[in-house]
Amino acid sequence: MSYLDGKVVLVTGGASGFGRELVTQLAHGGATPVALDVNAEGAEELAAALTKDGYQVRGLGLDVRDRAAFATAVDQVVADLGRVDVLVNNAGIMPLAQLADHERAADAWDRCIDINIKGVLHGVYAVHDHMLRQGSGHIVNLSSVYGNAGVAGAAVYGATKAAVVTLSNALRVESQGRIKVTVVRPSGVLGTNLFTEIIDFDAIRALAAHKAPALGEHIGQFSTGTLPAGLTDPADVRYWSLQAAEVAEQIVRLIDQPLGVAITDVTLRASGEDYVF
Numbered sequence: 001m002s003y004l005d006g007k008v009v010l011v012t013g014g015a016s017g018f019g020r021e022l023v024t025q026l027a028h029g030g031a032t033p034v035a036l037d038v039n040a041e042g043a044e045e046l047a048a049a050l051t052k053d054g055y056q057v058r059g060l061g062l063d064v065r066d067r068a069a070f071a072t073a074v075d076q077v078v079a080d081l082g083r084v085d086v087l088v089n090n091a092g093i094m095p096l097a098q099l100a101d102h103e104r105a106a107d108a109w110d111r112c113i114d115i116n117i118k119g120v121l122h123g124v125y126a127v128h129d130h131m132l133r134q135g136s137g138h139i140v141n142l143s144s145v146y147g148n149a150g151v152a153g154a155a156v157y158g159a160t161k162a163a164v165v166t167l168s169n170a171l172r173v174e175s176q177g178r179i180k181v182t183v184v185r186p187s188g189v190l191g192t193n194l195f196t197e198i199i200d201f202d203a204i205r206a207l208a209a210h211k212a213p214a215l216g217e218h219i220g221q222f223s224t225g226t227l228p229a230g231l232t233d234p235a236d237v238r239y240w241s242l243q244a245a246e247v248a249e250q251i252v253r254l255i256d257q258p259l260g261v262a263i264t265d266v267t268l269r270a271s272g273e274d275y276v277f
Helices: 017-028 040-052 067-081 101-134 155-175 195-199 203-222 244-256
Strands: 008-012 032-037 058-061 087-091 139-141 180-186 267-268
Touching: 008 067, 008 101, 008 139, 008 267, 017 032, 017 040, 017 155, 017 244, 032 067, 040 058, 058 195, 087 101, 087 244, 101 139, 101 155, 139 155, 139 244, 155 180, 180 244, 244 267
Parallel strands: 008 032, 008 087, 032 058, 087 139, 139 180, 180 267
Antiparallel strands: none
16 A cells, blocks of 8 residues: 555655655655755756656745745645645755855855755745644655764754754654654765765765775765775665665655654665765
8 A cells, every 4th residue: 555645745856866856756656746946947847747657746946945935835736736745845955164164165054054944944834734734744854964963064064954853853742643754864875966065075074984085985986987886786785875766765655654653763874885973
């Protein structure tokens, strides 16, 4: 039995990366996903492509920093589809940099705070009352292993992801039995849009601690396509880096649960990765 059938699932950052994979997999699983993205054209194109293949999908432009626009988008979805069952607060950026680099990083950090914290809050505001009126709902908030503790080079980004955890835990207590809340903490996933925002790539090495030399070697091999076979095989315990599709698959599983089952906090990582946390 699938508990995805007919669920209306909003996914922020739904036009690319994890979000695009998630929208696609949800559609294939029988849900009705809504891709919300600042790239309105990308969200609409994804929805059109999946609709052409026979799936029920919507695509809307949305900047999660705009609280009023988020509320309007959710109201529009409810008016069109009748309800909102799940919100996945996926949109985020990762401008890693040392605090000493504040002069060149401050603007990016301001944007990071606005998207990673305020964007999540705006999503909660927008769906909260709808879900309470329905008598059920599920909010999935994307955090990160960087939010587990202070990491050199990730002070601001890590703080935003720690804030997501704190917000989620409080929301879970306040709405227990009415809205399910799940925190998802992925570790490093190469090849996603998150890496385009990095200011100081040495911050990635900090998370690897004593395994930083191995991480540097493996990143070099990844970039040249020469990673040893075992490190690229998800069936091998040495598997080195998750792919966006694998993260999306696990998030779908978190959503595909009966109303009475709540998976509240999960870390997703490759079993052979170099990160230490």
